[in-house]
Amino acid sequence: MIPAQFEYVAPTTVEEALTALAEGGEDAKVLAGGQSLLPVLRMRLNVPSVVVDLGRIDSLRGVRDDGDAIVVGAMTTHSDVFHDPLVREHAAVLTEAIEQLADPQVRHRGTFGGALAHADPAGDLGAPVLALGATFTIAGQGGTRTVEADDFFEDLFTTAVQEGELLTEIRIPKYTGWGGHYEKFVRVAHQWPIVAVAAAVKVDGGTITEARVGLTNMGSTPLRARSVEQALAGQPATDEAVRAAAASAAEGTNPPSDLNGDADYRRHLATVLTRRAVLAAAGA
Amino acid sequence: MTVTEDRPARREIGNARKRKEDQRLITGRTKWTDNIQLTGMLHLAMVRSPFAHAKITHIDTSEAKAATNVVTVITGADVAEEQGGLPTAWAITTDQKTPVHPSIAVDRVAFAGEIVAVVVARSAAEARDAAELVDVDYEELPAVLDLKEAATDSALTHPDLGTNKSAFWQFDSANAGTGSAVDEAIAEARESGVVIEREYRQQRLIPAFMEPRSFVADPTGEQLTLWSSTQIPHIVRFFLAVVLGIPESKIRVIAPDVGGGFGGKLQFTPEEIITVLAARRTGKPCKYTETRSESLMSGHHGRDQWQKLTLAAKSDGTVTGLKVDLMADLGAYAGVVGGGVPILGAFMFNAIYKFPAYQFNCTNYYTNKTWVDAYRGAGRPEATFAIERMMTELADELGVDQLEIREKNWIKHEEFPFTSVCGLEYDSGNYEEATAKAKEMFGYDELLAEQRRRRESKDPVQLGIGVSTFTEMCGLAPSRVLGSLNYGAGGWEHAAVRMLPTGKVEVVTGVSPHGQGHETAWSQIIADRLGVPFEDVEVLHGDTQISHKGMDTYGSRSLVVGGEAVVKAADKVIEKARPIAAHLLEASVDDLEFKEGRFGVKGTDKGMGIAEVALASFTAHNLPDGVEPGLDSDATFDPSTFSFPHGTHLCAVEIDTETGGVKMRKYVAVDDVGNIVNPLIVAGQVHGGLVQGIAQALWEEAVYDDAGTLVSASFVDYLVPTAADTISFDTDHTTSPATSNSLGTKGVGEAGAIASTPAVVNAVVDALRPFGVKDVRMPCTPERIWKAIHDRGAGGDEPTENAAMPHFDEADVADRTDGASA
């Protein structure tokens, strides 16, 4: 299908992009990898007057080491994040999540920042970055600000990024030596998750000393399974102990009902997948 | 088998050649309808109804007409006099109720997606933009959305018809004199045997071909030319003439390369007529290419039946009777095959089993949903699913092995030819051999042992083993049989073989490939028959100026009917060449033998190649008296019977009882499709068919919401599998040559899709037997399976929840658009 007509600008710096956005006002739209935006435009669910393409802003691409954290540029493609050795070493759960995200074509076009800014509750990146306690850098006309992961996801397709602002980079603390696993449940491989669970755990001599667990598609935003995290701390990395802790995974969630399953079924899945994710992350 | 005579040293038939058409098809460097560009060409965009059932009270096209580069906007009222109605070729009874089906709705729409106006503009983008400006007022009417509710007539799909019922059709073996009375058999079994009663749901599917439908109509010149991404160019030409009153001789239809169909392009569509109407009105070439959303919403759908089944058997498992009561959803209109699709399954519920009594009842209903028509297997997958599920249920009831109960009841190989309880004569087959081979490849006994272990240890992962020993009837079809079923056309096929002076060969075929590989297979047949190199054969098709007659491609008919016409035409070429060769060799016709492309004089080394004869016949300098120049020949073949491929398919699935997730472990298909022309093409057809059938079992379903909107309206929610979702299949063959064509071939285009669905569902149910589960509704989603295990939702038998995943909708709700769009 053919999108309605729009003006297209391709700035080369963040400043130029912000200016273009300011000029476009509420009818301006940011284009990253286009994997979510283009279908929306083609189905004419959105009809922006100007599209600001971030594709030529080199400073937004790449992963860098920043001491106790790694920093991912918003325009780094899924594929590049997946292949990045820093991410694999310090945030293994992300590598695993991306490996299962969509298909190779989408992973080569879609971007880390685009996916997070899009904030699809079924998106695969929200739960891992939430669990890892990432910090989001947002640039606006008045300068840049940072937002913690807990405050970034506001609602279905809604984040702390305001009109006229850009998500520029995502800072992820290093979880060196932690185990990570993303357990995604789908009916066909190229599908968004029905439910998925991101787990990062630190195991010391068979005991889980610390755990971070994020849930995908269990509500209008990615969620932290804090009660599971608390229950896991200090427990042995055994099936029995993890099963008991995972039983509360669906607490406080509000999952959707759709063609792939109703809310009850999703609540049940969350407990099973949480157990599996944690055990796999713990290497048990 | 005549083909084994005169066989050249290197036989082409049986050779696993790579397909000669693949380079252009895979790279896309060819002509599809959408990449045809003509000077001055205009583009169309459709305005479609968002409502399932509504009166059109007003259409305002003024703003659209005033938009940039819009040439005209056409409404149903504008063309009410000239558009005619879309035809159905198969009224299954003489009193069938068939609603008028205008291409552009005039005063009422009967499904969401029906066209209400058409914008014609200089570019596709401008047409789309202006379509958003067409303002249509609707007054909603009560919509019929559920098949069982349709039967109550509590609301009417077409108020004028007074009922939703289209027709009732029955076959009864006692009435037909081909068997005994089924009700007696059932009554007897209730007394002293076993009766299995089940109701199964055949969900609605979408053919989901790769190339969306596209049409270009050129009104300039003496003949109106229509390029169409269709399976049936010849039938489209006939219908265009009939519907629009254009002399058939003034119409040329071309199906260039076509990207798949699966029955979805076995249709004469509103969009085809509209493109022609627009071209005639504007005097300019016009193009329309649908979007994927339009394709899913308004291209016809498939299946959609409720099946009530009663099977009677003696307590030793010998079947004594089968009664079938179908309700079939035709959607809003009767399509080209339409109401006939379930009837194509009428003779296949008895399958390979020796039922002495059989009755088939089918009632077709209209609902306010997209129309339903042929989809890969058309009627036979539904029948095969039902009987193969029932035979497994019988085995379970009696506590015997699934294959054992089948073997007890199937036709033994020494009983062929066998006349079924429907009066069809199955020519050949060997169910014992196919089953033995499949069992061995599968490791049947080992897997059963593993299943026992997992059951005993209460393993969270349970193993299920599914069986399908199918047959089907294809190779549509003997014209006389089609006539007796009130079908509007014949089932013959035409071919011509042209010998060019340079020795190259053109084969003209009346079938219309859309991905099957006919060019390769036909070349192999001709190479063997005429003894010419494979590379020297060119296969021409799809253009009614070149392939001037034909019945096109569907129903696994192309090779078994069309291929046979090719053989006959080639044989005529040889017979035309023979007197010329005899004359030039100064020998008697009787002393010539034709072998490996050469006429030789018996007992000498004198001879000449067919290419030399072709040249001599072209120059015509020295022909025998009374012989016309030219060797070109054509032939038409009308089969005497159907083709009956069969096979044994075995499937093992692992079910994760904690999530309901299904993982396929092993799939073995041993098919008997008679002699094989190209094993690679056959493997491709089997693999593709298997995936489509497995997809019905596990993934695909067209779901509507309570307002009659298609919810699974994109590939986000209509789950078409990819290679990543399937395993590597183990396929092999047994060979029982068909006796109804000289190549000994049977159809293979639909076999995989027909056989696999029940094999998979039988496997899923088998895994769940320890939990007391007897059925899971298709598609067997993890949710349904999990609920079946945990006894929530009546054995997983709940309809699918009708909401789509909201990946696009909510964030970006239309800001500046209004009006219906697709």
Ligand SMILES: Cc1cc2nc3c(=O)[nH]c(=O)nc-3n(C[C@H](O)[C@H](O)[C@H](O)COP(=O)(O)OP(=O)(O)OC[C@H]3O[C@@H](n4cnc5c(N)ncnc54)[C@H](O)[C@@H]3O)c2cc1C
């Ligand atoms: C077939 C298919 C399957 C998919 N499957 C999955 C899946 O399984 N799991 C999954 O997680 N995702 C899936 N996706 C989505 C994919 O991850 C997208 O790449 C992602 O959601 C959007 O990233 P993008 O770079 O393409 O962003 P775009 O589509 O370009 O933009 C998305 C939205 O974010 C805004 N935006 C983008 N970048 C910025 C920025 N820097 N600052 C502010 N706003 C911004 C845009 O304006 C737009 O509203 C799938 C997509 C497709 C097409």
